Amino acid sequence: MKPNNETNPLVRVRNLEVAFRIDRSVVFEAVKRVSFDIPQDTTVALVGESGSGKSVTALALLGLLPPENSIIGAASEVLFGGGNVLRRSAPELRAMRGADISMIFQEPMTSLNPVFTVGFQLIEVLRLHMGMTPGEARKRAIELLDEVGIPDPGYKIDAYPSQMSGGQQQRVMIAMAIACEPKLLIADEPTTALDVTIQKQILDLIAALQKKRRMSVLFITHDLAVVGEIADYVVVMRNGEIREQGPAQQVFENPQDAYTQALLKCRPQLDRRPMRLPVIDDYMDGRTLGSRDMSERTRGVDPGDAIVLEVNGLGKDFYSREGLFGKRKFEAVKNVSFKLPKGKTLGLVGESGSGKTTVGLTLMRLHEASSGEAIFEGRDLLAMSPKEFMAYKRRIQIIFQNPYASLNPRFIVGEILTEPMQLHGIGAGGQERTELAFELLQKVGLPEASFYKYPHEFSGGQRQRIAIARCLTMKPDILICDESVSALDVSVQAQVLNLLQDLQDEYQLSYIFISHDLAVVKYIADEIMVMSEGRIVEIANSDEIYRNPREPYTQRLLASIPKGWHGGRGDAAPT
Amino acid sequence: MIAATKVIAVAHTVSPGLWALAWTRLKSDHVGMVSLAIVAAFIVMMVLSALGLIAGDWAKETGINYAPPSFLGDDIEAGARTGAVTSPAGTPGEPGSETRPGGVDPLADAPAEPKEGAKPAEAPATETNGDGGKSVDPLADVMADIKAGAAREAAKGGAVPAEVRAATLPFGGDKWGRDVLKKTIKGSQTSIFVGLAAAAVAVFLGTVFGALAGYYGRWVDDFFNWFYSVFNSIPYLLLILAVAAVLQQKGVLTIILILGLTGWTGTFRLIRGEYLKHKAREYVQAADAIGASHLRRMFVHIFPNVSHVVLVQLSIYAVGFIKAEVILSFLGFGVPVDVVSWGSMLNEAQNELILGKWWQLAAATTAMALLVTAFSLFTDALRDALDPKLKGRSGA
């Protein structure tokens, strides 16, 4: 809460207050009297979960907040270049943007204009701020593309954004941002939408550029591990306020604020595996942690484990139109085989396009498999007729990634929970089903009154719990978690992971846990299966895979995980 | 019954669903509420008129011909004293005329008014067009019958005797002295009823087709898409005219069918898109996972998420069809001659304008403009109020 008093910082933010007018009577305070500094030639990380106000703060620095409904406090100051940015005129702001301060955003595909070439957009900003001629600008643009690592820049300069991958698009954004030699680069969650290997490349690129050009970087993210890797200085925000700020070493090794401590602890670490993940509330209540069980949980698959599901040669092809009358085949899943032990968790890891989600959906028969078998209780689930499968449907259930889309917005929670019971004949009547629903709500940690509410009244984490409860109504044997915690904030993630673990302990449920987040998977899975381009690359016990990855792909994957502060020592705070 | 007590004992507040939230939002939109009030007023008027409670006697010739509106005072040129037919020989551009800039004075050749009782056989000159050929007016015979009937009535003494005819009417009188205000009210009944009914038919068809196509996909979708593109390649107006040409009998039901059976394409496209979108959403996949059947998914799960779109479509189409009916009636392909509609009023108004009698035009135009504007503004407000983005606001 005290700004760093370094002399002559690049940007000084003082008492920044931003509110948004929602409608006539409702005003939402997004940023409440925030003060911090951005020193010269430094990487400052602005960390927070969703709703913390970090993006709003960044937009305010550029004067980019929508004028029609944003209200900036009168005492707010953003001091840069000898004046208050918030008081500058429009032409002054325009001269500043892109030239002195520039910004890159989270979604590179939509942030680039799709109908103009990459070169056009680069040249545009060069000519605007640097006054170059078209010829000079084009030459410089090619140099910039090369600098950010775009292969064959002389050719790619005339490409359209849609012809490039996500990683390349982000590099182009970076090129546009640094083209005019800005003093400050603001990066708003630039790698959140990218695969972990690409993320590493982009992070390295930004770090290299920062050093070379001696510019400051304001890096906005929710991922503390990333922060640990790149930041010199850290500012932690929650609900529009700064909870803690200071040099990275201080914040990571000696966090003063309860929330910061909680954030650091809630995230699954790579080097330890407590029985239960700490959650934010544990810290915010000021409870000492001595009372909690800090013993480690062992995981692993033993040869003697009972097998509940055996999958052999699973394959799934997708077809698309090609040429005049032809079809093109895309093999999303190729020859996947594995065994799922009872009461244990199989982690399924891969980057986007690896086919991991397709495996889950195919096992559920939400997609029709192209080949292979899935043996459950002696029968092949994939070969049954739809009618026969109805009886088995309830035995294997799925929790989807997007908590905002997996519950019908028009059903109340009660209907969502009782419907599966109705369909499968569980519970003798409406009364009994309602009873069961209440029980389940309690089991997943929600108040019984939730029964009467609509999904939109709940947060993401709560909705996932409702989704879990929905699955539990049918008492399944196998639960497929398809990126089920990926869309949740760190603190909420921990709660849901704990819940899943409790349920597994109690009911002996078997999980197939699909995720791209390697740290989470290591925490929750007994055995891990790494997939790439539809094939299994490697299967082993989770500890083993991390300790001793055999395949080059696995090694590359593991090497890309942001290690956090000091490369994997995690937090040194003894609690 | 412990279970029962337990259920009742769980205190909860009734959560507002989509409709309740939308209503709250709509209430705070002043323009929207005013528009809703106006539309509601028109509908009430329509119902009253349909029940015959008001404007039932619109066909009675209570005023003198071309009676001016009361707020203007007595007509300076005293109109004809009886219900005689004044043949407006001069629609602009009588057969064969090459008009010079400056136009032709259409009244130059106005024939003397025929005496009372001598009317029937002379069908009025074609009011519908002034082209070169002598086209036959399909309405001629029907009109003649009506006039003959009126003449018989007059002869029997059923018509209002000449001396009792009012000099002015609240909003003026038309060519035959009928009360324009009453005609406007009665006309609104026709137009609104046609608009709403046709909208119901069209949106219903479009929704069912769109749901089937969007949900089932593959060959079902291909079939409906083919069906849609066939209908869609014929411009809408042309299709209506073609169907009107083919269906010889006129009538309100006919128009409703014409408009409804041809107008479903827009809704089809929209609802099909919605179903395609929702089918891919996780909550539908989740419904599949728990074992819901196709029909259940289509109507119990997806439809409530799409119903607000359907409602807005109804509103949009009602407006469009009201306007279409007016044009159809104007051209003579709409309501039969003994039913009044704003379109038929405009038809008469065209000729009256030349004679300087503007009130029928003004009445029909104003009423229609008022209704359609209000309805359109209400549609916009409805759409805003139902905007799904609203839902994420509370709590999350």
Next chain:
Amino acid sequence: MRAYIIRRLWQMIPTMLGVILLVFILFNWIGGDPAYVLAGKISNQEQIDNIRRQLGVDQPAWVQLWIFIKQVLTGDFGASWSTNEKVGQILATRLGPSLTVLVPLLVIETLTAIGLALAVAYVRGALTDRAVMILCTVGLSISILVYIIVFQYFFAYKLGWFPVQGWGNGFLENLFVYASLPILIGLVVSIAPNLRLYRTFFLDEINQDYVRTARAKGLSENRIMWIHVLRNASIPIITHLMAGLPALLLGQFLIERFFSIPGIGREVILAVERSDFPVIKAITVYVAFATIATNLLADLMYKAVDPRVQLK
């Protein structure tokens, strides 16, 4: 690309067949026996018999259908039931006047609507925006009939600036003397709906992420609107224009009727009044084919103009 075009052409065939089928069902089946239809309209019995024979009314349905298909393929729909003019001839001569009004109108109205919509989108959210939209709504709620009647009355009849109706002989004379008032009316009537639609297109684009990036780069609002936004919005505008072309041809029918312009639209109305089926059938079929063709063209243009889309 070529494969795509061929495949699309191939897909057009079922639709065209469908149109033929629809028209056939409508006119030959539901419409019924020409004898009945024309009763009271044409007194010449021999003429009616001729017509019936041509259509093959007494023959089984598929023979009649085949006759119709032949007509479509050869372009010879016989003669009009009322004027005995060859249908093909009728259509050929009516196309010119329609286009003389339609083409200038299209150009002017599109440019005007784009300009106005850009201006309105520029000041979005402000009171002017709301006011303009309400004005548009009011404008839309007045029937086109009223515009025509009133304009014709004031500008032609009362003030005498334009001819009240009619059509001349020379192209230039037609364009500047006779088409002027119709074009003016068409322009006024089209502003409200087009403005609303284009404004939506522009607003959709303004809310996109790339506009935020452009602002972050320091570009001026002018440049953003005129170059970035317009270029993106031109995609839906072009598709909308192209898709609506054939419909516009007919949409002019009211104007043609009032002004006695011998165009296709007016021809349709006359044909409907006279139950002149061959004319209506021919126009319907040809306009439908034109629509299908322009749709294909629109799709091709769309893919040419939007780099995101790939031809497959």
